[in-house]
Amino acid sequence: MNAQTVAAPARETVIEVRGLINRFGTQTVHENLDLDVYRGEIIGIVGGSGTGKSVLLRTIIGLVRPIAGEVRVFGENLLSLSDERRSQVERRFGVLFQSGALFSSLTVAENIALPLIEHAGLPRMDATRLAGVKLALAGLPVDAGRKYPSELSGGMIKRAALARALALDPEILFLDEPTAGLDPISAAAFDSLIVTLRNALGLTVFLVTHDLDTLYSTCDRVAVLSQKRVLAAAPIDEVARTDDPWVQAYFNGPRGRAATFAAHKGKD
Amino acid sequence: MTTPSLPGSATLSRDAGGARLALSGDWTLLHYMELQARANELAGTVGNDVKVDLHAVGAMDTSGAFVIAELLGSQRTQALSQDESLPPARRALLKTVGDAIDTYCKGVKKPRDAGFVVLLERIGKAMGSFWKQTLKLLAFIGITLQGFASTALRPKHWRVTAVVAQIEQTGLDAVPILALLSFMVGAVVAFLGSTALASYGASIFTVDLIGFAFLREFGVLLTAILLAGRTASAFTAQIGSMKAREEIDAIRTLGLDPVELLVLPRVLALLVSLPLLTFIAMIAGIVGGGVVCLAVLKMSPSMFLSMLQEDMSLTQFLVGMAKAPVFAFMIGVIGCMEGFKVSGSAQSVGEHTTSAVVQSIFVVILLDALAALFYMEMGW
Ligand SMILES: Nc1ncnc2c1ncn2[C@@H]1O[C@H](COP(=O)(O)OP(=O)(O)OP(=O)(O)O)[C@@H](O)[C@H]1O
Ligand SMILES: [Mg+2]
Secondary structure, eight states, X not given: OOTTOOOOSSOOEEEEEEEEEEEETTEEXXXXXXXXXXXXXXXXXXXXXXXXXXXXXXXXXXXXXXXXXXXXXXXXXXXXXXXXXXHHHHTTEEEEBTTBOOOTTSOHHHHHHHHHHHTSOOOHHHHHHHHHHHHHHTTOOGGGGGSOGGGSOXXXXXXXXXXXXXXXXXXXXXXXXXXXXXXXXXXXXXXXHHHHHHHHHOOEEEEEOOOHHHHXXXXXXXXXXXXXXXXXXXXXXXXXXXXXXXXXXXXXXXHHHHHHHHHHHHHO | OOSOOOBOEEEEEEETTEEEEEEEEEESGGGHHHHHHHHHHHTTTOOTTOEEEEEEEEEEOHHHHHHHHXXXXXXXXXXXXXXXXXXXXXXXXXXHHHHHHHHHHHHOOOOOOOSHHHHHHHHHXXXXXXXXXXXXXXXXXXXXXXXXXXXHTOGGGOOHHHHHHHHHHHTGGGHHHHHHHHHHHHHHHHHHHHHHHHTTTOGGGHHHHHHHIIIIIIHHHHHHHHHIIIIIHHHHHHHHHHHHTTXXXXXXXXXXXXXXXXXXXXHHHHHHHHXXXXXXXXXXXXXXXXXXXXXXXXXXXXXXXXXXXXXOOHHHHHHHHHHHHHHHHHHHHHHHHHHHHOOSSHHHHHHHHHHHHXXXXXXXXXXXXXXXXXXXXXXX
């Protein structure tokens, strides 16, 4: 749909990863990984299971301390900031974790109201009302707000988690496989919601996904994680032409071809 | 958005062309409180014919759009989102938020007003849930007994290893704390007894007091209460966290019976260890009382023992011991049942653990009181 609305040439870098090395025990997950993310773009991160997409995301948001290398978000190295400064920067991004990570002892509405109360200093009443709107924005019915996370379906958890990620109107949205576990219609709605939000709010979206349709319909650029580094980071048609067995298998396998076909048909 | 921003403002003016609402500044979460306050002021005065001008607005996010959309109402928000003179991004935002509010407002029900009726309703609900709770407990007792009956004749289904492991955890590991506790309570009872009886010159009967107290009541009661706190809670937490992670469902789908796998070994282990622990508590309590008798009443050990032997019949011991298996069964069943009641959250595990301890102590003391009445009537 809006895939080719890439910003003008002089692009501002909001996330800058240089020479990143991540290791767990003897297993090296990232080796000299470089990546830039520009303001206002939707960048899709793809790669096989276990290639370290989630770890990369966690490193960027400062939950994993890398062995070496540098990660800058808004030009700042999160790990070297004071707690207070760091919290200020963290307020500017919203994160949707792969498993939702909703607080199980709070209702969905309370989950979303929490950052509004804690960070934006809203009274509970206003926060709850605003939370209801964020829920609706993420496509959940209002009575879902009164439920506890354990009472939600997998797809509803994703939506509730998106609503919480959007609570503070962040500048960067980190999404870890947001459409996994959604039915195709909801997934498509989710995709267009993300594009709408990006267009309306000027969000930068860091999107980890396995969903080829999502890649084609939402992403301005796609970064392929393979062999412990970013193999390619470019618009999707360009990436699909990369001469690498994994990339070829990914984009030109049966599912890849179907998605390409659907995407091109959609454009005509 | 990093530059310091001016809070949004709204001015309503009237001229020849009619009323005009001009918005300016930043309509963002940062200024939410001011924006909401301003919107509340304007709420009544913005008529349907007002022209809305958004061209001077700086930044706008979903929170700001929410305030605007709520102020204008859904129809005019939709109209505004069609306004070609606004940048497409802003129109998209207004449309998205407007749609969201529509669905949101449709679903909101008016909160009911509190008062006497609500109080009655809550009392009624509490009674209802107490009754349901009791029924559930009875049902679970039934399920457990049925489980015992059906596995008793099928030695293949006996989970000996699990039972032995549970006996170690619930029985053996509790011995030191239980012995110490009973010893000290025994000593305290002896002190009290010797002081109270001394005024009648009957302090020698402290021995009988200790004997009666520990054989009939304290031995088994102390053990049961200790295990209610120690073991019922452990059972609930173990089974509850399995429940929370859908492991119980996994057991079922593998064609196994969670009652047979989880409940029976635990209840059986308690049935074995609680009577044994009761015996230890009786001995430790009597020893504790004895030590005080020797020290305070200057009794000789042989005199203490011969008095005990003369005045205590075997009935006293049996009367106390007979309660042990009943308590064990109830503690085990309540602990396991609460575990099965856990729902997804971490908090739920905590709530049911507390509930298991409270319930099992309550049931133990209730049964003990009933038993005391019964024994009295029977003259045992
Ligand atoms: N805390 C950890 N300790 C040890 N190893 C870890 C840890 N976190 C991740 N790993 C390892 O790092 C590798 C990358 O994990 P990661 O979760 O990033 O995969 P992924 O690319 O997100 O996969 P998927 O698509 O399945 O979500 C895996 O091999 C994983 O076992
Ligand atoms: Mg992952």
